[in-house]
Amino acid sequence: MSSVEKAPRIEVDPAPAIEKDVDESPQMGVPLIFELSSSGRRGADVARVAGAKRGAEILGAELCREDLAGFPELSEPQVLRHFLRLSQLNFAQALQFYPLGSCTMKYNPVVNDELASLPGFAALHPLTPAHLAQGALAVMADMEAALAEITGMDAVSLHPAAGAQGELAGLLVARAYHLKRGERRHKVIIPDTAHGTNPASSALAGFEVAVARSNKRGFMEAAEVRRLVTDDTAAMMVTNPNTLGIFEPEIRAIAHALHARGALLYLDGANMNALLGVAKPGHMGADIVQLNLHKTFSTPHGGGGPGAGPIGVKRPLEPFLPMPRIVKHADGWAFDDQRPDSIGRLRSFHGNFGMIVRAFAYILALGGDGLARAGRLAILNANYVRKRMESRFPAASAEPSMHECVLSHDLERRADVSTLDIAKRLLDFGIHPPTIYFPLVVPGALMIEPTETESREILDSFVAAMERIYDEALSDPAMVKSAPHTLALSRVDEVEAARHPILRWTPKPP
């Protein structure tokens, strides 16, 4: 620990040893809710007990189950205390710097959660007659228009539940478009830097994946696309800026190469934060784009979701968008599900409305000018970090960075300290690590996306921590390789988890 104590700007654990001693059951942490259960307790009484015993008799025994043995039984305060204590074990954007590359962990305005909870939204049943849900339909219609303007596309569907489902929807739209023109195209081109969902969605959409190699400088050359594109190519999925944080300089030539062969350009908009007011996918030649509202448009990530993955398309593709569509009638907004060419639906109802409300409120708050400022400041922050880190953690590519930068390092070679070790050590500084080992083309990659809502001071403390870790890796590698040292847990054994999967709690045999 000695070298930790010397670390500047680091809170030193005053008595780590004692802390562990005091914990009576080191192997237990916070007990599982099931372990806190005691027969006969209730934490809620949502149904009057009076009379509520008769349902089983009505249905008859043969339809009914035995009682829910092993299900939790706790009082309301016990349940609340349990989950509040669990919450304290999390890092989160609201509390820590969380520069997770490709995830756009920007501030999630708290007012948006309140607005999404307004009874008029939260208590609205999805099958409410349209004339009694005009406010919700207006939000969706306005949101479609706003996203079309932001992306430069002609039509938007808010239907998909997340980015990956947006990809699937977009690819199925491409497929339907070609089929409608009498063509059955089998191939989708995907860069080697692409996010895993791109090939996975392509497979699900029935396409074979052809991998396009990005060049040494980290971007996609039109020549490579020309080499791969054929009359059997349905589309190419391009993430722009790509996962190296580089704006694809030949994007328009790529679009042209694709279009020349009747193929479509699918633009993965997960990195849209860099493009706000900087460049519109529609103007790059994109035919389809998906957006991640939980990234660019600030809806909370919720520990993994929910999000929303709207897609925008150019006019010729509009007929194929998922159902239902929102249409304006004389008497107001309505849903239209009589769309013969539509790819259909990929989920129930109308999209992740609660997320759409939050993102809509965010767009209203920033406005056109604020969105443009957000994009530029995100780019400023990424370039600042990149510059300040360059002596120890050089950029993986010499190309200019947009909203994120991908760095590498020589510690593996010099000190047998891995990127994972660095990430874990960073936790001791109260900072969530960047995305690591992605994109796959960069060995030991550190993918850093600060976002525009972080201050220069935070970036400086991050840089200071990374510098400390770099030097520490050389002076005291064991400290880094055995990190973290100051959290409730030391390093978690993920190999063991996969080797002997324990995927649910089971009562101890008496």
Add this chain to the structure above:
Amino acid sequence: MSSVEKAPRIEVDPAPAIEKDVDESPQMGVPLIFELSSSGRRGADVARVAGAKRGAEILGAELCREDLAGFPELSEPQVLRHFLRLSQLNFAQALQFYPLGSCTMKYNPVVNDELASLPGFAALHPLTPAHLAQGALAVMADMEAALAEITGMDAVSLHPAAGAQGELAGLLVARAYHLKRGERRHKVIIPDTAHGTNPASSALAGFEVAVARSNKRGFMEAAEVRRLVTDDTAAMMVTNPNTLGIFEPEIRAIAHALHARGALLYLDGANMNALLGVAKPGHMGADIVQLNLHKTFSTPHGGGGPGAGPIGVKRPLEPFLPMPRIVKHADGWAFDDQRPDSIGRLRSFHGNFGMIVRAFAYILALGGDGLARAGRLAILNANYVRKRMESRFPAASAEPSMHECVLSHDLERRADVSTLDIAKRLLDFGIHPPTIYFPLVVPGALMIEPTETESREILDSFVAAMERIYDEALSDPAMVKSAPHTLALSRVDEVEAARHPILRWTPKPP
């Protein structure tokens, strides 16, 4: 230390451990909001900037101040992160066992906070015409009736802001009552076990305090009261159960002794939790009682308040209650401030309405039966703890305990370990210490009030921790005397704070 590992069922709240890492400078903890400030930042924009520059011109320079130098300047996410991080440094009832004697740290139902925030309550201006505020007036009227029923008093005023203000109001009512009868009485009798607010309120109400000694067994004998009561005695303030957690066995005789001399019995109802459905102050002969809604009736303590301190009185005292009163007219509820005999008002408007709503919701949820159950379970929990602790921490009195028990110990003598040391060591077990050194009549007192919302398991883990600490005090006193060891801070130097008061931040001279 090693033996701590053996302690059963104790966990250390991991939150402080995580929080430590968030800090950036060891000697500083979380920076002050002022230290995070940077000129030109804004965290809110509640007034449109457009045009908003003109106010100073309208008023003219001679009325206006220089700009607010030193005031914070942060973005909204920065402000939020600062205060969320601060929150992680607190123990709280929702997260930890918090058996603070005399404070009734029971569970505060979260739904009540939501209900108090309903726009119909939260956005209601206190001077709204009564016919547009009937719901609020109905809540107050129903609440007065409910508290009258619970306490067995004839009339209730929700006016006072807290228990101490309720005491002042009650004593001024007593004074007004005597004056109305042509008597200027100067003395209030207060037991040696009384809470500090009792004598302080008496002084403020213009009375001299005569201290009554409780007997060896820890209660007040009527004989002692007879000895002290004179025709100059305005009232006696009795806390029942008293601060030793003992039901005053001679309470009715005491009332009788007081009434015989024309003096009134003021019952401090801060310990009302023990009396719910067990005994009504009104039936004990109390003429005046104050309640602490933030104790018995579960409104959150908020780190020290706000609370509410309604008072109940017997019929003859009703005319003297604070203004305004709530009255029923043909066309609904209204406020009445034409009350010649009233002591007047002790604050603006109508009471801490937001707390009253919460307490009202709590009373509705428990109902008459639930309140009675709460009182009994609170008593059960206290007696259970007392019994399980008795070998190491004997009760200060042999009398039966009600909702709390006051214990003492011999560690001061045997190991030079003080009650304060024990309290600080308890923090390492993730448990908030009991009230200590109170009541004053018990040397090194530990005043433990578990409340009815805590489970047997929690009580057992508390007992186990206390037993561990007791044994540790003998085996390894230094460990106890230097506690806490596992929080963000080690023991705080309160002497230094008082010796050189630093009561505000001041900018570093450049």
Add this chain to the structure above:
Amino acid sequence: MRFMPHTDSDIASMLEVIGAHDIEDLIAHVPAALRATAAIALAPGRIEAEVAAELSTLAAQNRGAAGFANFLGAGYYRHFVPAAVRAVTARAEFATSYTPYQAEASQGTTQAIFEFQTLVCQLTAMEVTNASMYDGASAAAEAVLMARRILPGRRVVALSRALWPDYRATIRTYLSALAGLEIVELPFDPATGATRLSAIEQAATADLLCTVTGYPNGFGVIEPLGAIAATTHRAGALAISATAEGIALGLLKPPGDLGADIAVGEGQSFGLPLQFGGPGLGFMSARLAHLRQMPGRLVGQTSDHDGRRAFCLTLATREQHIRRERATSNICTNHSLCALAATVYLSLLGRLGLRELAERNVELAHQAASILAARGIHRQFDGSFFNEFAVSVSNPAAALEAAERQGVLAGVALRPDYPELAHAILISVTEMNSSGEIGRLADALAEVR
């Protein structure tokens, strides 16, 4: 702007470090033509008060959200959500964290998911449950894809026609691009409203990949899942059950006990607001034997290097970020916070409360059915039902409008999805409906029956 901390001097000094004069320099490499046309023609930013006012106005225009006796269900259900659920999901530590890739800094999320996986296993009587899917419909589609991986040779996907229309539509879309699959629809018995067993027997050939049945189904009818699974198994195929009303699993025999191989469903009933239909919560549980074919994230128990119990994401080799085009699914972001809400909700209700709630729903729905019958409005089907049932009226559209004028949202007409059920209205009754409301429902419909 209040969300961004940068002052002019921050920007200037940062640019100086970078060695640029202007932020525009940092994007100079973006083709000028793109930058020239990139301005976003939206209204300028608004202050919080204005945004709040605007959204409040829009929310108020959703008149159907309050003030009606509401009997809408059909896949999304009105249930009371205890405030404690919101108190947990509102915690910034849960709401603003990402997928728990760094286990040491995510134990709150990973342990809660582990608890969620356990709770769903208990409800479905299955061995494994994933960390969540988007919703019930997409979970059903993923289940069919999972079945395909388990039985690669087989062709025929048999969907009960009594399965929710949007579940069937979603499955069709998910399968639309995949070669060599055929979807057949299993008719329902017009008397009972349950899937025709005879039809399953016909479909039960060596080609059959799986059957998908609602439990309860899209008419609220409790399918004979045991018999369906048995018939399906006789053909060596997989039985998939889909449950839209999760509360039913608190009382009905669990799919696992009835032989289902994969049990999916919608968890919205477990403490999620209606939110106009999303986000919901897809759940999927299955037999341990099929674990490796399961889509979505899984949390497993392990320990840290000091032997403390710990939880982390595991078996990721099934997933897109490792397996890419060979992954079991393309899902990445899932509905984690909704799974947390369900975990809190189910923990609050607990063993006793969940069953009581289920029984109460049965009781009220049957009360409503008999009151309607007494008024001459009869059930469309006579199969057993949970808290939802179809009734027959002469003109559903007219009846629903008339009821609405009486302040009653009486239900959903089945006709658009089932032309053969031109007279049916689907009515859902939950603990949110008072007997007074049930009376108003009867009055409203009786008038126009």
Add this chain to the structure above:
Amino acid sequence: MRFMPHTDSDIASMLEVIGAHDIEDLIAHVPAALRATAAIALAPGRIEAEVAAELSTLAAQNRGAAGFANFLGAGYYRHFVPAAVRAVTARAEFATSYTPYQAEASQGTTQAIFEFQTLVCQLTAMEVTNASMYDGASAAAEAVLMARRILPGRRVVALSRALWPDYRATIRTYLSALAGLEIVELPFDPATGATRLSAIEQAATADLLCTVTGYPNGFGVIEPLGAIAATTHRAGALAISATAEGIALGLLKPPGDLGADIAVGEGQSFGLPLQFGGPGLGFMSARLAHLRQMPGRLVGQTSDHDGRRAFCLTLATREQHIRRERATSNICTNHSLCALAATVYLSLLGRLGLRELAERNVELAHQAASILAARGIHRQFDGSFFNEFAVSVSNPAAALEAAERQGVLAGVALRPDYPELAHAILISVTEMNSSGEIGRLADALAEVR
């Protein structure tokens, strides 16, 4: 009952440990007569849904809470509260902790209070501020009591008649039982609405203990606090200023710079909801020299035994739990969570935002005043005002009712408290009032002027 964990077997086993057969045994020592009559005749407990429904119904009956153009002020002000304030005060760690007696486990609360003390000192230009009082009125009363401790010899408490009526009433009540004090009222100038300096000069004798003036005062008028303090000091007495509209301190010269010895006020404007008048937030700041006479809690900076900065309650020897009847006050529970809300609110608005808000309020109020004047409704006083002013109409009661019928809550009639101002209505204009609303106000009053 969901709040209490005890099962029958818990109770049985606990009783066994205690050695009792029945819980009733534990209270057997309570006189039987008391127990016999202790049953609480209230309705039985209700489930959360019922309680929520009941309170929602009652809330909805407060028609005045929404739907009106609202100009009510008079001591409590309508201001926009950013959601971030609620996000902080809703944290269980802040909301459900007690007074921070154990510093090591309360640094969140103690540091926030320390920040609050600093912010108020900055606003008032004073040296010390306490951790909070109940509200502005009781803080004013405590200030007079504090003055009495500072200058024990003196008798006369001079209250400006232009001070809020409830502040004056509260001071009277607090002093009512204390011997040897006399309260005199300082008349206001009917032209300006400010306290008559000449009256203060008369009162400025060797008996004078203190003057208490509103800043702004109860008519919204900005008192000449500097002159008042100077005159007060000439008599060797203490000048106390009371501010009900805290936002004014963002723009007006601070009391400390104008010579006030004690500055108290109401902090409701700093991020607290109206809540029908409570809980509010009393603040009190004073000169360092008078520290030991200050009532209420104080948080001070110190360090832990490892030299880390720490904060804890300090100078408790002034307080009731130590000093008992000789304490500076009887206050124990204060309004800590309200002080936290104010700390967050002031931190969010910050140096620029608070001043902008104050200027915006001045601007709107003066706009309203001139629009009214143009419609023939003239101000009652010509003294400078902040965001509140009195106008004169022939029949205030009738005017207010007429305005209400137009959907306007035009203000508060002064007559009940000031018979001499039989025609005055006090109108408060804040950033919550649109110019459209101001127009409706003018129309409504013009009609009945």
